[in-house]
Amino acid sequence: MAWTIAPSQRRERLYVIACEQQWVKWELRPWTDGVGEISGLIVSTEVILSQVLADLKVAIAESQAVVTHDPLPTVIGDEIQLIQLFQNLIGNGIKFCQDKPPRVHISTEQKQKEWVFEVRDNGIGMESEFFERIFTIFQRLHSRTEYPGTGIGLAVCKKIVERHGGQIWVESTLGEGTTFYFSIPQERQGSHEV
Known part of the structure; x- marks a missing residue:
C-alpha cells in the first residue's frame, strides 16, 4: 500500500528524522568515544543530582513536579554517564x-x-509484561503524540549501569507509578566493554 505525503509534511518528517539521528549519535557518543572505559573516579551522587535538577529546571517548573531525595552516597564511576542515567530516570518520572x-x-x-x-x-x-521490553532500544509503550521521546533513554540507562558493573530493574503498577532500581558496586570492578 502506497501513501502520499504532501511536500511540506515530507520536509517536516525528514527534519524530525535528521534531528533524531543527531540526538542518537549524541546519546551513543560516550560508548563510541570511550571504547568501553569508564572514568572510575569517586563522584558524589548528591552533586550529580544537583546538576540533573538544574538541567531539568524548566520541565520541573512547567509540570509543577516535586523531586525529593534522601542523602546519597559517593560512588566510583563516570560522572557524565551517571548524570545521563539520573536525568533519564527522573525525566521519565516527570x-x-x-x-x-x-x-x-x-x-x-x-x-x-x-x-x-x-x-x-x-x-x-x-x-x-513490559518490564523487560522497556530496556530495549527504540521500544516505546506510547505514541509520540501521547509522550515525546525516541525510545532509547532506558536502553541507555541499562548500558550505563552495566558498564558500571551493576544491574537495573523496574517495579510498577499501572495507574500508580513506577520505581526504577539500579545497583552500582562500591568498588571498581575493572572496565566493562560495550
Whole structure:
C-alpha cells in the first residue's frame, strides 16, 4: 500500500528524522568515544543530582513536579554517564505523569558490596509484561503524540549501569507509578566493554 505525503509534511518528517539521528549519535557518543572505559573516579551522587535538577529546571517548573531525595552516597564511576542515567530516570518520572503534579523520590540503600538506588514516581505506571521490553532500544509503550521521546533513554540507562558493573530493574503498577532500581558496586570492578 502506497501513501502520499504532501511536500511540506515530507520536509517536516525528514527534519524530525535528521534531528533524531543527531540526538542518537549524541546519546551513543560516550560508548563510541570511550571504547568501553569508564572514568572510575569517586563522584558524589548528591552533586550529580544537583546538576540533573538544574538541567531539568524548566520541565520541573512547567509540570509543577516535586523531586525529593534522601542523602546519597559517593560512588566510583563516570560522572557524565551517571548524570545521563539520573536525568533519564527522573525525566521519565516527570514526563510520564497525567492529571497531577509529578512526584519523584530518589533514595539509596547500602547492600553487601553495592549501592542500590531507587527512583520512585507517581506516574502512569505500566503492566509487568513490559518490564523487560522497556530496556530495549527504540521500544516505546506510547505514541509520540501521547509522550515525546525516541525510545532509547532506558536502553541507555541499562548500558550505563552495566558498564558500571551493576544491574537495573523496574517495579510498577499501572495507574500508580513506577520505581526504577539500579545497583552500582562500591568498588571498581575493572572496565566493562560495550
